[in-house]
Amino acid sequence: MTDTDGMNRAERESYWREQIAACAASGMSAVRYCREAGMPIAKYRWWKGELKRRNALTVLPALFAEVRPVPWCSAAAPPSIEIALGGERMVRVPAGFDETTLARVVRVLEGL
Numbered sequence: 758m759t760d761t762d763g764m765n766r767a768e769r770e771s772y773w774r775e776q777i778a779a780c781a782a783s784g785m786s787a788v789r790y791c792r793e794a795g796m797p798i799a800k801y802r803w804w805k806g807e808l809k810r811r812n813a814l815t816v817l818p819a820l821f822a823e824v825r826p827v828p829w830c831s832a833a834a835p836p837s838i839e840i841a842l843g844g845e846r847m848v849r850v851p852a853g854f855d856e857t858t859l860a861r862v863v864r865v866l867e868g869l
Contacts, residue, residue, distance in 0.1 A: 770811075773804040842866070 780790040
């Protein structure tokens, strides 16, 4: 059995990332891999969940969104700006918009 108690935090995390990757590459079940490697399955499963959680924390939201002008549909339609947020989400800002309200909307979107 491998003892990681003498390792610092970064070394321990690196060790478990390597073990989890090696298990996946081996094609074996986690139970079989741990049995053959002489490591406790409970510790393996805990680290697998912990590293998944840590990976999720390191994913940063997009800092930029595509902005493009919208062609006029008719002479009666005022010009506007469309901001694509991803997926089906879109913000349309009509001509003559209220700057204070738009600033509040942007602050809310930045918080997502």
